[in-house]
Amino acid sequence: MSDYHPDQIPQKKPFSLQLDVSKFEPATAAEKEQHDIMRESTTFFKDGMRRLFKNPLAVLSIVILVLLIITIVVAPMVVPYGYSEVIRVNGQRDRSVTNLRPFTYSQLEQQAIDEGQQVFPHIFGTDELGRDYFIRVVFGARVSLAVGFFASMIVLVIGLLYGSISGYVGGKTDIAMMRIVDVIYSLPDTLMVIMLSVVLDQVLGDSLKGTILASIGNNMLSLFVVFGVLYWVGMARLVRGQILSIKNNEYVLAARALGAGAGRIIRKHILPNCMSVIFISAALQIPSAIFTESFLSFIGLGVQAPMPSLGSLANLARGGMQVYPYKMLFPALGICLIVLSFNLLGDGLRDAFDPKLRR
Amino acid sequence: MSQPLLQVKNLHTMFPTESGEVRAVNGINFSLERGKVLGIVGESGSGKSVTAYSILRILDNPGRITQGEILFEETDITKLPRNQMRQIRGSKISIIFQDPMTSLNPVYTVGNQLMEAIRLHTSRNRQQAQERALEMLELVGVNEPKKRLKQYPYQLSGGMRQRVMIAMALACEPDILIADEPTTALDVTIQAQILELMQELKNKLGMAIIMITHDLGVIAEMCDEIIVMYAGRVCERGTADEIFYNPRHEYTKGLLRSIPKMTTTKERLTPIGGSPVDLLNMPKGCAFAARCDRAMKICLTEQPEEIEINPDHRAACWVNVKEGALAQGGQNNG
Numbered sequence: 101m102s103d104y105h106p107d108q109i110p111q112k113k114p115f116s117l118q119l120d121v122s123k124f125e126p127a128t129a130a131e132k133e134q135h136d137i138m139r140e141s142t143t144f145f146k147d148g149m150r151r152l153f154k155n156p157l158a159v160l161s162i163v164i165l166v167l168l169i170i171t172i173v174v175a176p177m178v179v180p181y182g183y184s185e186v187i188r189v190n191g192q193r194d195r196s197v198t199n200l201r202p203f204t205y206s207q208l209e210q211q212a213i214d215e216g217q218q219v220f221p222h223i224f225g226t227d228e229l230g231r232d233y234f235i236r237v238v239f240g241a242r243v244s245l246a247v248g249f250f251a252s253m254i255v256l257v258i259g260l261l262y263g264s265i266s267g268y269v270g271g272k273t274d275i276a277m278m279r280i281v282d283v284i285y286s287l288p289d290t291l292m293v294i295m296l297s298v299v300l301d302q303v304l305g306d307s308l309k310g311t312i313l314a315s316i317g318n319n320m321l322s323l324f325v326v327f328g329v330l331y332w333v334g335m336a337r338l339v340r341g342q343i344l345s346i347k348n349n350e351y352v353l354a355a356r357a358l359g360a361g362a363g364r365i366i367r368k369h370i371l372p373n374c375m376s377v378i379f380i381s382a383a384l385q386i387p388s389a390i391f392t393e394s395f396l397s398f399i400g401l402g403v404q405a406p407m408p409s410l411g412s413l414a415n416l417a418r419g420g421m422q423v424y425p426y427k428m429l430f431p432a433l434g435i436c437l438i439v440l441s442f443n444l445l446g447d448g449l450r451d452a453f454d455p456k457l458r459r
Numbered sequence: 460m461s462q463p464l465l466q467v468k469n470l471h472t473m474f475p476t477e478s479g480e481v482r483a484v485n486g487i488n489f490s491l492e493r494g495k496v497l498g499i500v501g502e503s504g505s506g507k508s509v510t511a512y513s514i515l516r517i518l519d520n521p522g523r524i525t526q527g528e529i530l531f532e533e534t535d536i537t538k539l540p541r542n543q544m545r546q547i548r549g550s551k552i553s554i555i556f557q558d559p560m561t562s563l564n565p566v567y568t569v570g571n572q573l574m575e576a577i578r579l580h581t582s583r584n585r586q587q588a589q590e591r592a593l594e595m596l597e598l599v600g601v602n603e604p605k606k607r608l609k610q611y612p613y614q615l616s617g618g619m620r621q622r623v624m625i626a627m628a629l630a631c632e633p634d635i636l637i638a639d640e641p642t643t644a645l646d647v648t649i650q651a652q653i654l655e656l657m658q659e660l661k662n663k664l665g666m667a668i669i670m671i672t673h674d675l676g677v678i679a680e681m682c683d684e685i686i687v688m689y690a691g692r693v694c695e696r697g698t699a700d701e702i703f704y705n706p707r708h709e710y711t712k713g714l715l716r717s718i719p720k721m722t723t724t725k726e727r728l729t730p731i732g733g734s735p736v737d738l739l740n741m742p743k744g745c746a747f748a749a750r751c752d753r754a755m756k757i758c759l760t761e762q763p764e765e766i767e768i769n770p771d772h773r774a775a776c777w778v779n780v781k782e783g784a785l786a787q788g789g790q791n792n793g
Contacts, residue, residue, distance in 0.1 A: 270520050350556050351564040356517045357556075358549035358576045358627065361542075368575070372566045 148376070151452040158448025161441035168438065172242045180220050181232035183239040184406035189219075197230040199424060224430050228420070237430050240408040244390050244438060247320070247409075251327035251389035256382045258328060259335025264366050266336065267343030278340070281333045289330055293392065296329065297322045297401045319404045323396065327389055338381055342374035349373075376453035384446035387439040394435050410435045462533060463490035464667055465514070465552075465635055471526035472506075472513045472691075481738045483509040485691040486527070489684075491635065496661065496668045498682030498699075500675060500714070504735050506691035507671045511637045514669075515552055516544055531635075550580035553628035557640040559620035563612035569596075569623050570608030573630060580631045595626040600656060618649035622656070629660065636661075637669045642677060654681060675718055679703055687711045690736045690746035693765065697772035707774040709751045745777065753778050 152158050181187060187197045189208040197206035202225045209219045224233040266277040300322035346352065347370055355369050371378075396402040397411030410431040417427035472484040484506045491497050499507045512518045514529055516536070528535045536547060556562045564572060573592035577583060583591060589608070596604035599622040612620060621641065628636055638657065642650040658681060661668055670682055678685055678699065685702045687695040687710065695708040706712045713731035733750035742748065748758040755777055763775045766783070 350558055350562040353517060354554075354556060354562045354624070354627075355564075355575075356548070357515055357554045359545040359547070359579050360575075361545060369564050373564070 148453040155448045161444040164441045200226040236408045240410040243409040247393040248386040248390035252385035254328040258332035263336040263339025267340035380450045387442040465491040466530040469527040474522040498678035498685040501688035505688045550631040552635045553633040554637040599626045695774040701772040708776040
């Protein structure tokens, strides 16, 4: 062992079990740096979106909704017919234009085509008054989506305000406010919706004429009021529960100790922590509002006559269902697609953003 | 001598509950001078934290101060309107909490929260607030402060978060820092670092500290004056030396007996028997009487007053009165 040098690495013989000493050399600075990789910091939002886009059902429903929205925005610009317009050919009324099948033309239209004129096809056919059915379904979907969106916005705003005041103030205020919620919650909602929309229609009457609200129409407005009055209670309860659980966190106490006021604490410290839950439940509110609107329109309490909605279209189609089944099919399919994709999207959002479901 | 910075006079705090009034603090007196450290010790439920929360008036509903005064720079802050109280919180009196894991809001970055604390009380704009936040992080010894500013609380370790909490509490240069068990949730090496840091910052910034803990070791190291609390009352107060080497209240003696010592190995520790007093039904006499080995008849019927043992030391225990009387009697006889 006279030729042993502690600093020198001995040669490794082939097939020997001797350890490869070169692996035990001190690491260089560059090598160390390679191991010092930190996970890129992501925000809660980015993280949730990443998870949302991994969910195939949610992605599918996003695609369907985007297509639907593009259709209802673009179609009225492309299709030359109005939703309440009876089709005329060269200014002439045509008797045979009623109840056409999809992609067929009336006699006058056929003549016009033969003469070399362009006639836009009736994609879904026409209804019994000779109006283009496609554009009516598109406008119906517009109404339904608008109702769903605005109704859930109303619910969100009222529920958020009411729930956060009730939850944060607590004590007797909380008890009183929650009893009011209980009373409203215990009313049979379908009955209330029907009664309110009848009464509101009477009460509003002509008072809206000349205002911006007139363009929305009485029935639409009363629908919003109905949603605003009845459906915020669930949201208020949810928000209150969230706030009650979050306000006991130490960071809320810390914020108070730093001199932050109640409004600031609710806005900056409590709500951001439960926003995901609240938004998801608002997203799930949209299909339920659409459903209620369709149902009300179906029984004739929804939007006013020439204005179509998916529900009222389905109701009208009921009469000739055996002769023209496709007339029932299109609006019904529309309702199904919208409601289903919002539901799936809501579920996907919940899975992606709800911290309690995180793995 | 100048007026003390903070004076707590006969403070009573209680929580009305369905089963009765929980009297958490029952007549506490103390005063704190600039640049001094006051330690408050006592077991769980002795009213230490409630005292701190009362000073800042951040008691949880439905707790409230029922009696007494808290004079801060000679104004009674128990009677200040809410918005003025808010001005004091954070800028004049700050607090750091026990658990750094939950005291930072998980949805904001560290920098965001520090800047919020700064901008609540000063007119600094975003840019200046960020600079100040960076400065504070450096001051409390956070490494790579620039990077930390952009990180979320979950990316930091416990010790790091506690440093951030301290930075937040100190951002507006308060006159008083209340440390509510600042080291309980940390491991021993970090504990030592944090205590050292607080000591250092106290000397640098000249603030007063109220140190609340049940760790007697922490108190011994840092405090100019110590208050031992039991059932919302002061049992004994004095300098660290007096409390540790000459305890005169049976409760303090019990506490000291229950600390393991490095020198003795095979000796059993003597815990204090029984359980803390039920704050719903406070006894008429000394609250500790039921657990006290040397309880006398008078202990059960009358509350002891604080008695001066020497200028640096006061204790509220009848045993002292008896011994004092005996000693006096002895003197008279002899």
